[in-house]
Amino acid sequence: MKNKLMLKTTKISGLVLLAFMTVYSFFAAYKNIDLPNGWKFYCSALGFVLFSSLLVLALFKTNKKN
Numbered sequence: 001m002k003n004k005l006m007l008k009t010t011k012i013s014g015l016v017l018l019a020f021m022t023v024y025s026f027f028a029a030y031k032n033i034d035l036p037n038g039w040k041f042y043c044s045a046l047g048f049v050l051f052s053s054l055l056v057l058a059l060f061k062t063n064k065k066n
Helices: 003-033 039-065
Strands: none
Touching: 003 039
16 A cells, blocks of 8 residues: 555656656746757757657556556
8 A cells, every 4th residue: 555655756757857857847948048059948858859759658558557
């Protein structure tokens, strides 16, 4: 019982962390949109794509198991 609760808590905190990183990278890309050829924009945009993809995959996997 304790392991199941710990696993659920870890899964929720992981989803919250992924959501936070997705929003953070989106705002970082938006902040650097005036320099679209700069490395900061590319890193932020790549981070947004990565974190949003991971968030969608994690949510899909979580909903599929339930």
